[in-house]
Amino acid sequence: MEVKHLTDDQIQEYLSGSPLNKDYLETHINQCPKCMETLSMYKQMFLSFSEVPQPIIDFDMEVIMQQISREQVNTISEYLAKPVFAGIGAFVLMLLFVFIFINKYSANTQSAVTTTIIFVGISVGILLLIDLVNQYKRKYTEIFGKQLQQNI
Amino acid sequence: MEDKLLVNQILGGNKNAFMQVIADNQKLVMQIVYRLISDEENRKDLVQEIFIKVYAGLPKFSFQSKLSTWIGSIAYNHSVHFLEKKKHISFSELTDTGEDEESEPLGYNHLSQSTPEDILSKKLVGDVLNREMETLPKLSQTLLVLYHIEDKSYEEIALITNLPMGTVKSYLFRARKQLKKQLLSKYTKEELWK
Numbered sequence: 001m002e003v004k005h006l007t008d009d010q011i012q013e014y015l016s017g018s019p020l021n022k023d024y025l026e027t028h029i030n031q032c033p034k035c036m037e038t039l040s041m042y043k044q045m046f047l048s049f050s051e052v053p054q055p056i057i058d059f060d061m062e063v064i065m066q067q068i069s070r071e072q073v074n075t076i077s078e079y080l081a082k083p084v085f086a087g088i089g090a091f092v093l094m095l096l097f098v099f100i101f102i103n104k105y106s107a108n109t110q111s112a113v114t115t116t117i118i119f120v121g122i123s124v125g126i127l128l129l130i131d132l133v134n135q136y137k138r139k140y141t142e143i144f145g146k147q148l149q150q151n152i
Numbered sequence: 153m154e155d156k157l158l159v160n161q162i163l164g165g166n167k168n169a170f171m172q173v174i175a176d177n178q179k180l181v182m183q184i185v186y187r188l189i190s191d192e193e194n195r196k197d198l199v200q201e202i203f204i205k206v207y208a209g210l211p212k213f214s215f216q217s218k219l220s221t222w223i224g225s226i227a228y229n230h231s232v233h234f235l236e237k238k239k240h241i242s243f244s245e246l247t248d249t250g251e252d253e254e255s256e257p258l259g260y261n262h263l264s265q266s267t268p269e270d271i272l273s274k275k276l277v278g279d280v281l282n283r284e285m286e287t288l289p290k291l292s293q294t295l296l297v298l299y300h301i302e303d304k305s306y307e308e309i310a311l312i313t314n315l316p317m318g319t320v321k322s323y324l325f326r327a328r329k330q331l332k333k334q335l336l337s338k339y340t341k342e343e344l345w346k
Binding site for chain 1: 192281300328
């Protein structure tokens with residue numbers, strides 16, 4: 001009677017994990033010298049992978065660190081530039097706001113409402129600017145404070 | 153150190169933490185680049201570019217895989233992209249044996265002049281295995297080292313190579329079978345593993 005041997009895939013599956021039909025494979029291997037021999041060959045091969053030499057690529061760590069420092073500076077500049085642009089924008093808007101109202105009502109006697117609007121506009125603008133300056137300071141300390149700590 | 157802690161330190165500007173990441177993962181990156189890229193100078197440039205890319209991509213890392221798996225996938229994709237760009241190589245070519253004239257087996261040159269007897273007498277079974285591996289397609293070599301040397305699971309390899317897990321398994325089965333066939337065509341089992 002012709003013996004049906006296990007395939008290489010089945011033997012590998014048995015060796016490298018938890019095959020679904022583990023009991024069947026095990027029984028067969030224990031009774032079949034040929035499959036046992038194949039299993040032993042794969043086993044040796046699996047073990048020998050640990051003896052394959054590790055390739056060495058002589059890369060330059062300095063190049064990497066220099067490049068990431070450059071990227072860090074760029075990121076910081078972009079990060080800090082945002083509140084600056086927002087601040088300039090708020091200031092320009094505030095000036096425009098004041099200019100429009102003064103221009104429109106300068107011919108008439110300034111009504112209480114106009115004065116109030118101008119006053120509120122200027123106050124809001126100043127508050128916005130103060131807040132932006134504070135944000136800027138906070139971010140600056142956050143970034144450079146950490147770097148300073150590391151340098152120390 | 154835990155991935156999250158390490159990444160947060162790097163994002164906070166700690167360069168030493170990034171150097172730690174390089175130290176922890178350079179072996180994996182070198183294995184992938186070495187198996188996929190033949191030219192020594194290109195290998196060097198690519199490893200550097202990969203770590204720079206890792207640094208630039210860290211703010212977007214979502215911790216859905218291990219940090220090393222994510223770095224492995226960057227190394228794999230960057231190397232494949234390089235091959236596609238430089239040589240217009242397709243995925244099918246990556247799975248071919250295609251011997252490359254530029255191929256420089258770094259560190260294994262001492263074997264080129266040796267006869268099988270010489271090699272075996274020196275009991276360099278790892279070198280023999282490596283030499284046979286180098287005749288396999290680049291993708292098969294990469295999968296073999298990821299599984300057997302870098303101890304990655306099928307799932308992790310699938311994430312690194314962006315291949316379905318079933319495909320990874322079947323490529324690995326085929327690669328091992330081929331390797332076994334090649335070894336037995338040149339040596340007896342006793343010669344290899346006395």
